[in-house]
Amino acid sequence: MIQPTDTNLLSMRDVSKRFGPTVALDSVDLTLKQGEILALIGENGAGKSTLMKVLSGAHQPDTGQMQLAGQPYTPRNPMDARQAGVSMIYQELSIAPDLTVMENIMLGVEPMRSPACLGLIDWSTMRRVAKDALMQIGHPKISPKARAGDLPIAQQQLVEIARSIALGCKVLVLDEPTSSLAKQDIDKLFVMLDQLRQQGLGMIYISHFLEEVRQISDRFTVLRDGASVGEGVTAKSDNAQIIRMMVGRDVSDLYPRSTHSAGDVLLELDALAGNTQPIRASLKLHRGEVLGIAGLVGAGRTQMLRAIFGLDAIKSGLVRLATYSGHATPAKRWTQGAGMVSEDRKTEGLALGLSIADNTTLSNLKHLGPMGLVLPSRQQQATLPWIEKLKLKCESPAQPVEALSGGNQQKVAIARLLHHDVDLLLLDEPTRGVDIGSKAQIYQLIDELALGDGSRKPRAILLVSSYLPELLGVCDRIAVMRRGVLGEARDVSQWTEHELMMEATGQV
Amino acid sequence: MNALTQSSKFSAMLNVFGRVAALAVIFIGFGFIVPDFAFFTAGNVENILMQSAVYAMCALGATMVIITAGIDLSAGSTIALAMVITAMILDVDGSQGPMVQSYPTLWPIVAIAGGMLAGTCVGLTNGLLITGLRLVPFIVTLGTLQAIRGLAKGVADNQEISPPTNWLYRQLMFPVQGRTFHWQIVPWGVWATLVAALFAAALMRYTRLGRWIYAVGSNADTARLCGVPVLRTRIMVYAMAGAFAGLAGVLEFSKLNLGQPTGAVMYELYVIAACVIGGTSLMGGVGSIFGSVIGALIIGTLNAGAQQAGWPKWVQEIVIGGIIIIAVALDQLRHRRKV
Missing domain, CATH: 3.40.50.300 (P-loop containing nucleotide triphosphate hydrolases)
Structure with missing residues (x-):
């Protein structure tokens, strides 16, 4: 070397x-x-x-x-x-699936026949340059004429790298290039990266x-x-x-934690598997408990929540929610007393064009008017207490959600669960993109919900987060998910950030 | 907070007033273009309202469809099928001559129900194909646009059907304004459209289904997360759009007492234009029933005005097309500035 x-x-x-x-x-x-x-x-x-x-x-x-x-x-x-000379290969590949490999490699820099003003592509040059690039990355067997979308993901990634090479790149940036690759493809990728390294x-x-x-x-x-x-x-x-x-880093005292007393089991997973992820997830979540799920992005934590809530299919295994067993639609889950906050509030969590009141009450439009009617004024009335409780900054409940800041939008997504008065809260990255003040309020709320009070039984909270101090700060127990497999939940006192990171990256 | 709620109400009113003002400008404009001020007569206004009523009735359902981010291109063909079915029911012979003469009050009601049911079936088919086969609404309704037109022609055996005279013809869409002013102001069909519009507006504003329709169009993933039955909502919306198109077919039939399988061509485009001019977004989630009704009145006024101005047909078409584009562009410009 x-x-x-x-x-x-x-x-x-x-x-x-x-x-x-x-x-x-x-x-x-x-x-x-x-x-x-x-x-x-x-x-x-x-x-x-x-x-x-x-x-x-x-x-x-x-x-x-x-x-x-x-x-x-x-x-x-x-x-x-x-x-x-600086090219970037993103996690999400940017391949035009219906074009051929060589068209993808030369996209935007297609060689032209002279005179160039006719706009005729010089196919033989294109094929030669593409072949050279594929040769240089050590994969001359990929046909320049193959349809890019027909190639396996690993080869599509190679086509993207060949595109950068053909463009004369000096610096190549690879963002999590192995996240969607199998073991043997990862090995091949590393061999190629080593070759490119030797080429300077x-x-x-x-x-x-x-x-x-x-x-x-x-x-x-x-x-x-x-x-x-x-x-x-x-x-x-x-x-x-x-x-x-x-x-x-320092863990500040953002996290108010009272002593929660765990009640009966509210949610139980037994070897739950989805179509791709999770591969195996088992846990027991009690009333009055905050259970954290740590892990890297792409480890399958979101898919686990989606499978529990009926948004993704379940391949095998068991979900038991209170007295209900088996798969259910999201609508059923709501009536069974579960609610979910999506990790992506812009594309899934909230209907941005609709009002705060509409978003808050959407899952439960009952008792908002006579004879089953839904009166906008009653929707707004029902939303007001939650706006107050969550200190949600807005002009009125009729304001469209898109006009709010990220933190306040997230509070609307959480207000929906409170309006529905669910027993089980599935929270997926509830503080992502949220300012520090709103974060503190959300932690406070999670603690109150798990504690319960005279009028309301304690609730159970399943919290997925990539922010370790947050997990350590608010959870009673934490389990780590790695590559689709959920580890054993341990008491929070038995974890440190270091150990969570070791577990999540597979250094145990 | 109160003041701000009022300000949002104020902007909603401005929305409606802006459109009413546009309608007034177009109406008064043509009033001066059309010779002898004939455009301002009660008879002409009634004529515009009658033509607009057909567009408006159909636009009630189309508005719901477009708010779910869908589209219904089959509306014109559905109107034609409903016309044919209504006419055929009125044309049925019983043992003692035509049924419509044996039961002069009741039988036309059966015919209305038949026309509406035919439309509902078309809409239901659209909805089931879109949700069942997971096809985009544009493609499905582009197909039914052709297929239902064919069905209407086949059912009518390529003939225009002219049933015996009945109250649908005499009352529903028969002009009431003659030399002297008539208390009824407009025919019952126009009043019926107004009632239907009130019903549709109330459905959109005050029912769970209405909230679901807006939610599905605004963000279908959020709706699903919140347990909204997204597919069922879509099917309902297309079925209702079919029902309203069926009623529009009954109105169209009543104007001439004629079931024309080749009638109502291009009406789907007028209807979509009415919705869009009325402020309904093709991206879904935004729109109102009353906006679409005003949009239908604008389209009706444009059609009548361009015709009566005595312009050649090709000029009429260019002018109407141009005004539709300008109207929507102005509306969008206003919204963009606000955001």
Whole structure:
């Protein structure tokens, strides 16, 4: 293997980026040498994707300088960046499935027959360039004429990489490239990355999986809360060191926790399996308990909640909710006393164009008027107490949800569960994109709901979160899901962030 | 908070007034273009209201469909089928001559029910195909647009059906304004359209189904998450759209006492235009029944005005098409500025 040379291929210095009041990147430094694979590590929300969006021209940095091969580098958009030699392979592939492999490789830079003004494509050049690119990545067997959508996912990914190569890329960014690959495809991908490294390409490799980082990268940089907090040579650092860099932050006293007393079992899963994920999930959730589910993005936590709530199909296994066993539709789940907050409030959680009152009452429009009618005034009246309780900032219950801030939108999604008065709350990333003040209010509410009071029995809460301090702060017990398999739930006192991270990344 | 609630009410009223104002401008404009101020006569206004009533009746259902982010292209053909079925029922012979003469009051009611039922069946078919085969509404109703037109022609044996005279013809859509002013103001068919509009508006505003229709159109995934029976709601909406198109067919039939299998061509486009001019968004989730009724009046006024202005047919078509585009563009511009 050729040793990485010492010239900096890419350097980012003091890069900062704000979105409104949120600081997404706080003077981040990063360097990449020729013929080197740099692992970019950090928890969800640490700023990895923002940094890579700055690098690939999708965002403009507020401050900071970037240099590419010794030249100042200021891409105004992704096309700019690609032409300068920086290509990004996203987790979600961007392949046009109905075009051929070579058309995909040369998309947007199709070679023309002269005179170019006729707009005729030079097919033989196109085929040659595409073949060269596929050869260079060591996969000459992929036919340039195959329909891209017919290829397996792993090969579609290769086509995308070939596209970057054909465009003359110098820096290749791979965002979680193994998340949808099988083991043997991952091995093949690593062989290819190693080849490209030997050809002098610089690569930035984003991954949660420390074993992969260890296997493929030369160096690593750790981001935490938008700042670069450490870097090192992979071979010289152990996993414990890296994990400490990733999670080492203060847990403030955001989390009010009372002593909950667990009652009877409200939700029971027995070897639950969905069509793809989860693969195996068993748990028991008691009334008056907050059970946290930790794990990496893509581990199957969301799918588990969706399967419980009837939004996704169940392949095998058992869901028992109070006295009801088996699969049910979302409508049935609501009547059985369960409610869910979706992780994606924009596309699923809320109907953004409708009012706060409509969104809050949609699942339960009973008793809002005489003779089964639904009177808008009564809908608004029924919403007011929840607006007050959740300190939801709005003009009136008739205001469209899209006019609210992220935190207040999330409160509407939660208000729906309160209006329906459910016993079981399935919360999927309930504080994602929520400001710190609203977060504290949501934690407070979760605690109150699990505690119950004189007029209301305690409820059970299943909380999926990628934010470890939050899980450790509000949950009574936590279980970790890794690659579709749910581990055993343990008392929160037996977990630390470090242990959760080890468990989630498979370092046990 | 009270003041702000009022301000949102104010903006809703502005929405309605803006459209009424547009209608007034178009009406008065044609009033000066049409010779001898003939456009301002009571008889002409009645004529416009009668033609608009057919569009409006059909637009009630189309509005619901479009609010669910769907579309119904088969409306014109459904109107034609309902016309034919209504005429055929009125044409049925009993043992003592035509049934309509044996039961002069009751039998036309049977005919109305028949026309409405035919429309409902078409709508139900649309709804079941869309939800059952998971096809986009545009494709399904593009198919039924053709198929139902064919069915209407086949059922009528390619003939126009002219049943014996009956009260549908004499009362439902027969002009009441002559030389002197008539207390009834407009024929019963126009009043019936108004009642149907009130019913549809109340359904959309005050019932669970109405809330579901808006929710499905605004975000079907949210509706599903909240336990709304999304498929059932869609089927109901297309069935209702068919029923209203059936009633529009009865009105269209009554104008001439004629069941024309080739009638009501392009009406689906007028109806969709009426909804869109009325502020209903093709993206779903937004729209109102009264907006569509005003939209239907605008389309009716445009058609009548362009015809009476004495312009050649091709000029009429260009002008009407242009005004539809301008109307919707202005409305969108206003909304964009607000956001």
